Amino acid sequence: MKTDFQKEKKRCFLVFKKDLYFYRYCNNRQYRCDQIFTHYRLGFFVAHVLKKMNLKIPKILLGEWKKKIRKFDTIVISDYAYFPGLEKIISNVNPNCRIVFYYMNSIKYIKERYLEIDYIKSLFGKNIYSYNQTDANKYNIYFKPTMYKLPEKLNLEQNAFTDFVYLGRDKNRGNGISEFNNVVCKKYSANIKILDYHGQLGCKKFVDYEKYIFNMLLPAKVIIDMIEEPSECVTLRALEALFFDKKYLTNNIKIKEMEIYNLLKENTLFIDYKRINLDEIDDFMNKKTKIIDSKEKEKYIFENWLKNI
Numbered sequence: 001m002k003t004d005f006q007k008e009k010k011r012c013f014l015v016f017k018k019d020l021y022f023y024r025y026c027n028n029r030q031y032r033c034d035q036i037f038t039h040y041r042l043g044f045f046v047a048h049v050l051k052k053m054n055l056k057i058p059k060i061l062l063g064e065w066k067k068k069i070r071k072f073d074t075i076v077i078s079d080y081a082y083f084p085g086l087e088k089i090i091s092n093v094n095p096n097c098r099i100v101f102y103y104m105n106s107i108k109y110i111k112e113r114y115l116e117i118d119y120i121k122s123l124f125g126k127n128i129y130s131y132n133q134t135d136a137n138k139y140n141i142y143f144k145p146t147m148y149k150l151p152e153k154l155n156l157e158q159n160a161f162t163d164f165v166y167l168g169r170d171k172n173r174g175n176g177i178s179e180f181n182n183v184v185c186k187k188y189s190a191n192i193k194i195l196d197y198h199g200q201l202g203c204k205k206f207v208d209y210e211k212y213i214f215n216m217l218l219p220a221k222v223i224i225d226m227i228e229e230p231s232e233c234v235t236l237r238a239l240e241a242l243f244f245d246k247k248y249l250t251n252n253i254k255i256k257e258m259e260i261y262n263l264l265k266e267n268t269l270f271i272d273y274k275r276i277n278l279d280e281i282d283d284f285m286n287k288k289t290k291i292i293d294s295k296e297k298e299k300y301i302f303e304n305w306l307k308n309i
Contacts, residue, residue, distance in 0.1 A: 056085025133232035147305035165220035
């Protein structure tokens with residue numbers, strides 16, 4: 001006799017590298033996160049070579065998740081986990097499996113031609129989602145904000161000894177964050193690392209996400225979030241602010257139009273990085289951080305997100 005678990009349908013979210021970000025903590029058997037290739041470096045190299053030869057990826061390259069394709073009712077493929085032919089492999093094994101494509105990055109910044117919106121629409125039809133409401137409206141696809149997952153055995157009540165924290169790639173925001181640091185750090189402390197940035201705050205070495213959580217994020221009071229232009233999207237840093245009960249400093253005024261802002265607004269300060277007002281910063285830092293009820297966060301938890309897509 002089948003157990004309740006065996007009767008329930010299973011879903012899979014495919015990423016290009018599972019030990020990045022919060023993916024490593026998504027270990028639920030029913031709503032799971034898997035890496036597209038078992039050995040991602042070798043897999044991506046071979047897949048790119050085959051792509052240039054106009055050949056589809058072979059099933060043998062795929063990770064262990066390929067053995068469970070028949071058990072999935074839905075497989076969600078994140079943008080950089082997709083290679084031409086992947087959807088065919090899945091549908092050939094399980095014709096009843098719903099295959100969804102999910103843009104986790106702004107479409108205009110994606111350079112790979114096989115990830116361009118027109119090509120993806122020709123393959124996935126209406127089963128396309130974006131983390132970005134602006135992109136969803138522009139390209140007539142579905143919108144679904146990103147998800148998050150906390151590590152286990154986490155002490156969210158530990159004392160903070162750094163005021164501001166930022167870790168991320170330059171993406172045309174390094175100078176703005178550097179200007180902010182120059183003004184604010186005359187009075188406050190900050191732990192800022194900007195990947196691919198050639199200024200003083202530049203960081204050449206990749207920082208493991210778990211080390212970032214325990215060595216940079218947890219000991220900080222405020223998460224810095226800066227984007228090149230305002231956009232209706234829920235960023236990873238906005239989710240970190242929500243789940244870790246941190247204050248949130250951002251230039252993205254369009255987040256006010258997002259549902260998540262109702263949870264973040266008491267802990268949020270909007271700033272212009274080129275015109276820093278220290279009086280506003282002082283008031284913000286002296287204000288008590290509001291702790292968000294865990295029930296309010298459930299919508300953004302990975303398993304619930306995948307269950308409801």
